[in-house]
Amino acid sequence: MTKKSRRQFLQNAGIATLAAVSPLAAESERVKELFIHHVLFYLKDPNNAQDEAKLLEGLHKLAKVPNIAYVHIGKPAETSRPVIVRDYTFSWMCFFKNIIEEEIYQTHPIHLDFIKDYSGLWEKVVVYDSVGPKKV
Incomplete structure (x- = not known):
């Protein structure tokens, strides 16, 4: 894994973690x-x-x-x-x-x-x- 792809992986993982625990994730559950x-x-x-x-x-x-x-x-x-x-x-x-x-x-x-x-x-x-x- 190159540094660039590893960095991109970590950024994506961080975004996914934030989305999972954010109020917006809870709001999307309320919507559906x-x-x-x-x-x-x-x-x-x-x-x-x-x-x-x-x-x-x-x-x-x-x-x-x-x-x-x-x-x-x-x-x-x-x-x-x-x-x-x-x-x-x-x-x-x-x-x-x-x-x-x-x-x-x-x-x-x-x-x-x-x-x-x-x-x-x-x-x-x-x-x-x-x-x-x-x-x-």
Whole structure:
């Protein structure tokens, strides 16, 4: 190995090491990792059909946030295994290309209007955010 090629090798190795531990490497992971945002809504009055219809209307408006890759609005399924939670009114699950898109969604005017206009209907929400596990 000549001095020039060895020097070039060491420079390339140093650049590769810096890239692997830099915040930019972590940022590139944030850009390519699927992000799932799952919310369970519990109405204050779960037997009120008008409140349920109004919240459903709001969820359909919320689904128009442009950076949502896929959205599913659901009701509890008619299943009865002991591990299944069925006490919520609506399930809102949306998929984003990455966490950055989800962060944009959180501050999008449609999302902020949804909270302002419909939060009076629910007594609580439970949120499950998930990403894929890191490869070992």
